[in-house]
Amino acid sequence: MLLFWRVFGLNTVVLGLATALLLWAPVTVSVPILLTEAVVLVVGMGVMLITNGALLRWGLAPLARLTALMATVDLLRPGQRLPVAGSGEVSGLIRGFNAMLERLEAERAASSARVLLAQEAERRRIAQELHDEVGQSMTAILLVLGRAADDADGPLREELYQAQEITRGSLDEVRRLVRRLRPGVLDDLGLVSALTSLTNDFSAHTGLRVVRRFDAGLTVLDDEGELVLYRVAQESLTNAARHADAERLEVALEDTGGAVTLTVTDDGRGIETVCEGAGIRGMRERALLIGADLDITSTPGAGTRVRLTAPLSRKQL
Structure with a gap:
C-alpha cells in the first residue's frame, strides 16, 4: 500500500467511526448549544484525535525506525539492517536503504583495505631505509668515534666517549622505530x-x-x-x-x-x-x-x- 493511501485509510477509519457514533449515539445539539453538549463534543473530538494519532504512529513506525537508523548508522560497524515486511512503498524504501548500506559497507571495506595495505607498504619502505641507510651510517659513526676516542688524550677522550654513548642510544632508538614500523x-x-x-x-x-x-x-x-x-x-x-x-x-x-x-x-x-x-x-x-x-x-x-x-x-x- 502506498504511503498516501495508508494515511488516507487510517483517517477514513477514524472519521467513519466518529460518524457512526454520532449516528447511533443519543446525542443532540441544541441551538444555542448547552454546556453538557459542548463537553460531549470536545471529549469526542479529543478521542478522535488521540485515536487518529495512535493509528498514524503505528502506520508510520517503519519510517521512524528508518530515521533512527539513518541517524546512528556507522560503516565501521557493519550489519545494521531493518527488517522488511510486505511489498508496499515503505517496504521498498527500507529495502533500498538496506541495499545502499550493503554497497557502502562493501566500498568502505575495499577502500580501507587499499589504504591499509598502502600504509603497510610505506611503513615497510621507511623501515628498510632506516635500517639500511640511517642505521648503517650511525654504526659507522660509532666506529669512527671509538677509534678517535682511543687515540685522543684527556678531556677530549671523555667527550668522544660521551658522543659515542649518545650515538649508541640514538641507534637503539632507530632500531626500536624500525621494529614498530615493520616487525x-x-x-x-x-x-x-x-x-x-x-x-x-x-x-x-x-x-x-x-x-x-x-x-x-x-x-x-x-x-x-x-x-x-x-x-x-x-x-x-x-x-x-x-x-x-x-x-x-x-x-x-x-x-x-x-x-x-x-x-x-x-x-x-x-x-x-x-x-x-x-x-x-x-x-x-x-x-x-x-x-x-x-x-x-x-x-x-x-x-x-x-x-x-x-x-x-x-x-x-
Whole structure:
C-alpha cells in the first residue's frame, strides 16, 4: 500500500467511526448549544484525535525506525539492517536503504583495505631505509668515534666517549622505530613471538607491567590477519600508556572455538564513554579488513578492555 493511501485509510477509519457514533449515539445539539453538549463534543473530538494519532504512529513506525537508523548508522560497524515486511512503498524504501548500506559497507571495506595495505607498504619502505641507510651510517659513526676516542688524550677522550654513548642510544632508538614500523619477527617467527617481543619492548620502554596469556597450539590467521592482530595489540598498548594511567596490562591470545581472540586489558582509570579517535577508528578499519569483530569496553575506575575476535585460517602454528 502506498504511503498516501495508508494515511488516507487510517483517517477514513477514524472519521467513519466518529460518524457512526454520532449516528447511533443519543446525542443532540441544541441551538444555542448547552454546556453538557459542548463537553460531549470536545471529549469526542479529543478521542478522535488521540485515536487518529495512535493509528498514524503505528502506520508510520517503519519510517521512524528508518530515521533512527539513518541517524546512528556507522560503516565501521557493519550489519545494521531493518527488517522488511510486505511489498508496499515503505517496504521498498527500507529495502533500498538496506541495499545502499550493503554497497557502502562493501566500498568502505575495499577502500580501507587499499589504504591499509598502502600504509603497510610505506611503513615497510621507511623501515628498510632506516635500517639500511640511517642505521648503517650511525654504526659507522660509532666506529669512527671509538677509534678517535682511543687515540685522543684527556678531556677530549671523555667527550668522544660521551658522543659515542649518545650515538649508541640514538641507534637503539632507530632500531626500536624500525621494529614498530615493520616487525621483522612477525614475518620470521610468527604472531606469538612478535607479541612477546612487542610486550617486552613496551614494558622496558614505559616501565609498566605486562602479563601475557597465550594459548599453546593456536590455529592462527594468514599473514594479513596476523598483521591486523599485531597492529591492534600495538595500538591498544600505546593508548593504555598514553591515556589509561595504568600500572598493569594483560595481553591474551586464545582459541575461542572457530576464532582467534586477542584481548588487551588494563587496570587504569577507565572512562564512562569510549571516545573513538583516530586510533580506535583505525583499529575498526583493520578489523573490517579481515572480517573480525572489535569490542571496546571501559568502566570508570576499573580499566579498559579491547577484544578482537578474528576468524581462523587453515594455517597452524
